[in-house]
Amino acid sequence: MNSISPIEVADSPVAGGASTRERILLVAARLFRYGGYASTSLREIAKEAGITAGSIYNHFASKEEILDEVLRIGVGGVATAVRKRVAALPATTTGRERIATAIREHLLHALHQGDFTSANVRMWAQLPAEVKARHRAVRRSYAEYWRDLFRQAQASGELRADLDVKVMELFVVGAINWTGEWYDPRRGSFDAFCEQVLKIIFDGIASGPQSAGHR
Amino acid sequence: MNSISPIEVADSPVAGGASTRERILLVAARLFRYGGYASTSLREIAKEAGITAGSIYNHFASKEEILDEVLRIGVGGVATAVRKRVAALPATTTGRERIATAIREHLLHALHQGDFTSANVRMWAQLPAEVKARHRAVRRSYAEYWRDLFRQAQASGELRADLDVKVMELFVVGAINWTGEWYDPRRGSFDAFCEQVLKIIFDGIASGPQSAGHR
Amino acid sequence: MNSISPIEVADSPVAGGASTRERILLVAARLFRYGGYASTSLREIAKEAGITAGSIYNHFASKEEILDEVLRIGVGGVATAVRKRVAALPATTTGRERIATAIREHLLHALHQGDFTSANVRMWAQLPAEVKARHRAVRRSYAEYWRDLFRQAQASGELRADLDVKVMELFVVGAINWTGEWYDPRRGSFDAFCEQVLKIIFDGIASGPQSAGHR
Amino acid sequence: MNSISPIEVADSPVAGGASTRERILLVAARLFRYGGYASTSLREIAKEAGITAGSIYNHFASKEEILDEVLRIGVGGVATAVRKRVAALPATTTGRERIATAIREHLLHALHQGDFTSANVRMWAQLPAEVKARHRAVRRSYAEYWRDLFRQAQASGELRADLDVKVMELFVVGAINWTGEWYDPRRGSFDAFCEQVLKIIFDGIASGPQSAGHR
DNA sequence: AATGAATGAGCTTTCATTCAT
DNA sequence: TATGAATGAAAGCTCATTCAT
Numbered sequence: 001m002n003s004i005s006p007i008e009v010a011d012s013p014v015a016g017g018a019s020t021r022e023r024i025l026l027v028a029a030r031l032f033r034y035g036g037y038a039s040t041s042l043r044e045i046a047k048e049a050g051i052t053a054g055s056i057y058n059h060f061a062s063k064e065e066i067l068d069e070v071l072r073i074g075v076g077g078v079a080t081a082v083r084k085r086v087a088a089l090p091a092t093t094t095g096r097e098r099i100a101t102a103i104r105e106h107l108l109h110a111l112h113q114g115d116f117t118s119a120n121v122r123m124w125a126q127l128p129a130e131v132k133a134r135h136r137a138v139r140r141s142y143a144e145y146w147r148d149l150f151r152q153a154q155a156s157g158e159l160r161a162d163l164d165v166k167v168m169e170l171f172v173v174g175a176i177n178w179t180g181e182w183y184d185p186r187r188g189s190f191d192a193f194c195e196q197v198l199k200i201i202f203d204g205i206a207s208g209p210q211s212a213g214h215r
Numbered sequence: 216m217n218s219i220s221p222i223e224v225a226d227s228p229v230a231g232g233a234s235t236r237e238r239i240l241l242v243a244a245r246l247f248r249y250g251g252y253a254s255t256s257l258r259e260i261a262k263e264a265g266i267t268a269g270s271i272y273n274h275f276a277s278k279e280e281i282l283d284e285v286l287r288i289g290v291g292g293v294a295t296a297v298r299k300r301v302a303a304l305p306a307t308t309t310g311r312e313r314i315a316t317a318i319r320e321h322l323l324h325a326l327h328q329g330d331f332t333s334a335n336v337r338m339w340a341q342l343p344a345e346v347k348a349r350h351r352a353v354r355r356s357y358a359e360y361w362r363d364l365f366r367q368a369q370a371s372g373e374l375r376a377d378l379d380v381k382v383m384e385l386f387v388v389g390a391i392n393w394t395g396e397w398y399d400p401r402r403g404s405f406d407a408f409c410e411q412v413l414k415i416i417f418d419g420i421a422s423g424p425q426s427a428g429h430r
Numbered sequence: 431m432n433s434i435s436p437i438e439v440a441d442s443p444v445a446g447g448a449s450t451r452e453r454i455l456l457v458a459a460r461l462f463r464y465g466g467y468a469s470t471s472l473r474e475i476a477k478e479a480g481i482t483a484g485s486i487y488n489h490f491a492s493k494e495e496i497l498d499e500v501l502r503i504g505v506g507g508v509a510t511a512v513r514k515r516v517a518a519l520p521a522t523t524t525g526r527e528r529i530a531t532a533i534r535e536h537l538l539h540a541l542h543q544g545d546f547t548s549a550n551v552r553m554w555a556q557l558p559a560e561v562k563a564r565h566r567a568v569r570r571s572y573a574e575y576w577r578d579l580f581r582q583a584q585a586s587g588e589l590r591a592d593l594d595v596k597v598m599e600l601f602v603v604g605a606i607n608w609t610g611e612w613y614d615p616r617r618g619s620f621d622a623f624c625e626q627v628l629k630i631i632f633d634g635i636a637s638g639p640q641s642a643g644h645r
Numbered sequence: 646m647n648s649i650s651p652i653e654v655a656d657s658p659v660a661g662g663a664s665t666r667e668r669i670l671l672v673a674a675r676l677f678r679y680g681g682y683a684s685t686s687l688r689e690i691a692k693e694a695g696i697t698a699g700s701i702y703n704h705f706a707s708k709e710e711i712l713d714e715v716l717r718i719g720v721g722g723v724a725t726a727v728r729k730r731v732a733a734l735p736a737t738t739t740g741r742e743r744i745a746t747a748i749r750e751h752l753l754h755a756l757h758q759g760d761f762t763s764a765n766v767r768m769w770a771q772l773p774a775e776v777k778a779r780h781r782a783v784r785r786s787y788a789e790y791w792r793d794l795f796r797q798a799q800a801s802g803e804l805r806a807d808l809d810v811k812v813m814e815l816f817v818v819g820a821i822n823w824t825g826e827w828y829d830p831r832r833g834s835f836d837a838f839c840e841q842v843l844k845i846i847f848d849g850i851a852s853g854p855q856s857a858g859h860r
Numbered sequence: 861a862a863t864g865a866a867t868g869a870g871c872t873t874t875c876a877t878t879c880a881t
Numbered sequence: 882t883a884t885g886a887a888t889g890a891a892a893g894c895t896c897a898t899t900c901a902t
Contacts, residue, residue, distance in 0.1 A: 020886080036341035038253035042872065054874080055887050063872065096421065122340050125396060126251035150420075160414070160422045167411050168420050170397045175390035181340055182385045196382050199375070204419035205365075205383055206311065207375045235861080256896060269899080270862045278897065450882085466771035468683035471875060484878080485883050493876065526851065555767050555826055556681035580850075590844070590852045597841050598850050600827045605820035611770055612815045626812050629805070634849035635795075635813050636741065637805045665865080687893060699895080700866050708893065863902080871895075878888080 021059040029115035074120030078109040079142040095153030110180040244330035289335030293324040294357040310368030325395040459545035504550030508539040509572040525583030540610040666704040674760035719765030723754040724787040740798030755825040
């Protein structure tokens with residue numbers, strides 16, 4: 001029923017060339033991102049998509065269906081891209097480099113095709129329970145994917161043994177998701193930014209090799 | 216007009232002993248946190264505070280004034296507590312330990328008196344511009360405070376010189392703010408959690424002393 | 431513009447063989463009957479007729495035109511059938527038997543080709559004034575026809591002289607129209623049912639020859 | 646929760662003295678009667694009740710709740726009145742006179758406090774299934790009450806033995822309910838009208854003592 | 861301080877109707 | 882003929898806010 005792949009949608013610009021359905025989704029993602037779900041009205045979405053509110057119903061059965069689609073693309077897009085990129089690495093790639101690749105790819109999506117991903121991150125906590133329920137599986141599976149990356153790297157001795165895998169995953173993925181909220185492309189190249197983030201994550205902010213948290 | 220200090224409010228339990236005004240704020244913070252601003256109605260707040268919607272206007276001039284108060288307490292509470300705690304450290308304390316202390320105190324607030332802080336974090340990005348404008352000063356000042364902590368520690372050689380101070384601050388504060396979204400007290404003690412987070416931040420997740428991000 | 435005779439439509443089954451226009455009418459009559467005019471949407475009619483809403487306008491100029499057609503067939507069908515049947519009676523037929531025949535024929539339509547007739551009965555009172563105005567003539571003429579039947583039978587001494595012809599007509603026709611709302615073919619044969627109704631109408635429900643209503 | 650007895654409401658005029666809740670009900674009953682449920686808008690009801698649409702929700706939770714109340718009063722009012730009146734008859738009253746009394750009382754309600762009763766009669770068939778389900782019990786119980794009246798009178802030989810009790814009840818009650826649709830008080834006194842109806846029901850329209858339906 | 865009824869603007873959604881294809 | 886997308890006017894309902902009591 002839904003032949004539009006997440007990536008295609010995420011890639012296409014808000015240009016007039018897009019189909020009405022796509023235009024609605026692009027506009028909705030942006031408005032949801034900056035205004036939230038509840039305070040974005042269908043009239044607003046319609047207006048920016050160049051149609052009237054009633055016409056939306058020729059493409060979506062309800063406001064919630066638009067939300068679902070935006071959420072789906074939000075996680076789906078990143079998850080698919082990350083998995084694909086990591087899978088393409090040579091078999092000899094170290095666990096650490098796998099994680100670095102995943103982080104780079106995730107950042108790329110969160111920052112460059114940001115509306116869907118950011119809308120997802122920002123809205124998630126405040127969505128009605130039933131909506132969350134419909135998307136929990138995909139999210140959980142993506143989280144599990146990351147956890148595996150960490151687990152394997154830890155097992156091979158590349159990651160510290162004194163850290164809980166769950167905490168690492170939640171902290172790291174949460175942190176890089178959140179970069180979308182403050183990243184400013186005008187401050188430097190994306191690649192340079194990426195390397196800074198990777199340094200912090202892998203080696204920390206401290207200069208020396210001291211242990212942290214001692215009192 | 217506003218005689219309630221942030222800390223008092225943040226400390227007081229939702230107990231019936233609280234004044235009506237305080238009860239409204241506590242309830243509002245919780246509802247804003249989990250449902251967002253737009254989808255939380257005054258009737259809902261009133262109901263949970265044990266009064267009717269009209270009565271709210273005996274304590275606040277508008278819904279937005281409640282929001283303002285919740286936001287103010289949200290940042291104000293943490294900022295004041297962190298500053299106080301760090302200021303109480305002996306003059307000889309290292310920059311690194313100052314930062315560690317700040318992180319611990321911030322986490323304590325974000326996790327244990329969470330509604331105001333979390334509501335703040337979650338809602339911020341989606342607030343109307345004028346609302347944000349009213350609170351930007353406090354937020355900026357708090358961010359500046361952190362940046363100074365980082366700057367000083369970097370100047371004294373305790374933090375890596377190859378990292379941008381701004382990126383460090385935004386990444387670290389963003390990351391610890393976000394822990395409020397996934398931290399689960401049932402998984403272990405707060406102190407243990409804190410130490411894990413400090414380890415990651417200061418020394419990273421990698422086991423060895425390699426440099427990160429090399430390709 | 432309207433080449434379909436009422437009877438043909440009323441007789442034809444909902445079979446796929448019917449023309450699109452006929453299918454629309456049959457479906458509309460049924461939906462109007464069970465759901466009323468206002469709450470039956472053109473999309474609903476279209477769907478059950480196997481087309482889309484827009485296509486209806488190739489056959490009817492408006493929803494109201496469909497209504498008009500359904501109403502026309504509703505009274506027209508019964509009226510024509512009753513007149514024809516009664517006219518076919520031998521000249522010697524008594525007034526009473528004429529009325530009995532009319533009742534039987536009317537019941538046959540109201541019960542066996544029920545959608546048009548029942549839709550008519552049920553909707554009439556709640557139709558907008560202008561719609562009613564367009565059909566009042568036919569209805570009035572049919573009512574007048576019945577009133578004549580009663581008048582003649584009363585004149586010939588076959589009906590009681592102490593009853594107002596208008597009251598008789600309205601009461602009797604109203605009552606038999608209403609049978610469509612509760613008649614259940616599973617409770618017995620149509621003929622048996624007819625005879626019961628005729629008994630009540632002509633001779634009443636009382637067993638003896640007492641006068642009614644004395645206090 | 647609902648302290649207004651059906652009778653009180655049914656009796657009170659549309660005067661400004663009535664409470665807002667009552668005014669809404671009176672207006673709604675009238676509009677439902679003449680326009681049906683679906684095509685009567687809350688704005689319309691509100692306007693005639695002298696308030697705005699939103700205010701209705703201070704008194705009713707939904708449009709359907711108004712409908713429920715109107716329906717409840719519609720059957721409840723008549724049923725209660727009829728039962729009370731018949732119960733007040735001396736024990737020696739004949740079955741026939743009991744039925745006559747019931748008919749008179751029912752007509753009184755259907756014709757003189759007509760909006761609620763007529764709205765009920767007219768709308769019933771076209772109501773959504775769940776609405777009907779909520780009111781079926783009361784209706785059924787009232788029908789059963791009538792059926793008992795007929796049964797007893799038939800058992801005592803006062804009603805013809807060759808008629809089915811169910812058919813009698815449905816035909817008679819349906820017919821007198823329907824009088825509300827055509828009764829015109831300007832044509833004569835209510836009492837005179839009643840007596841005509843009673844004559845038809847008990848003794849039929851035929852003048853002689855012939856049996857009906859012979860061919 | 862608190863209430864409950866009222867308001868008016870806004871919301872999502874439905875619908876009859878139009879029209880290019 | 883039929884379609885699907887579009888429109889604009891409603892609809893039922895929610896909500897922040899006001900105000901007499």
